[in-house]
Amino acid sequence: ISRSLLVSxxxxxxxxxxxxxxxxxxxxxxxxxxxxxxxxxxxRMRSTRGVSVWPVxxxxxxxxxxxxxxxxxxxxxxxxxxxxxxxATDMAGFSVNLQVILANPxxxxxxxxxxxxxxxxxxxxxxxxxxxxxxxxxxxxRVLVWHTRTEKPHLANEPKLKKDTVxxxx
Numbered sequence: 001i002s003r004s005l006l007v008s009x010x011x012x013x014x015x016x017x018x019x020x021x022x023x024x025x026x027x028x029x030x031x032x033x034x035x036x037x038x039x040x041x042x043x044r045m046r047s048t049r050g051v052s053v054w055p056v057x058x059x060x061x062x063x064x065x066x067x068x069x070x071x072x073x074x075x076x077x078x079x080x081x082x083x084x085x086x087x088a089t090d091m092a093g094f095s096v097n098l099q100v101i102l103a104n105p106x107x108x109x110x111x112x113x114x115x116x117x118x119x120x121x122x123x124x125x126x127x128x129x130x131x132x133x134x135x136x137x138x139x140x141x142r143v144l145v146w147h148t149r150t151e152k153p154h155l156a157n158e159p160k161l162k163k164d165t166v167x168x169x170x
Contacts, residue, residue, distance in 0.1 A: 044136045044144075045095040051128045054137040056093040057146035061157030065090065066164075067133065067140045074133040074140075078164050080157025082117055087124040092145045094120070100127050141166050 045052065053074060055066030060081040067089065068076040077088035087094075101107065107126040114122045137144050 048095045048097050048134060048136075050100055050132055050134060051094055051096050051124065052134040052136045053089055053094045053140065054135070054145065055140050055143045056090045057143040059090045059092075059147050061155055063155060063158060064143050065093070066143075067093075067135055069135045069139040069141075072135065072139065074130055074135055080159075085118060085121045086130065087121040089120055089124075090147075091120055092147065094124070094133075096127065 044054070053067045055064050057064045059065050060079055062080040065077070065079045065081075065088070067074040068078055077083060077085070079085075079088040082088060104127045107123065109123045110119060
């Protein structure tokens, strides 16, 4: 493996579909499948020192879900599903620096054994704390990643009245 950044993506208008992003020199590792990711988000992942987070569109039965940020720190989650999760984010909503993975060799992503929807939290609890998360996408006020399907989004958890405190760019 070379020491340079390897990125596999295809560009369609201003958006890329990132299949796999890996930096062999330890800068980051992130896999994203079946999501539309703006090129801007892929660029921002590169500065991840530990674990970075950002909003995701069309997830959890809402138009978007996102980390709530105050003073540059994640303080909670704007989510429509299981807000009690310690890391109430989607798999497409975070990136992990490879050095964090190497420093935590026992950390596992459990496909089985986790409660439904808790895989991300169960994994992230092994490698970081909410207070250590690095908010990206303008302090999590811009959606740069979307779940994509060929069907109309199901927004059953969308609040009737706007509940978010930020006018987020989707």
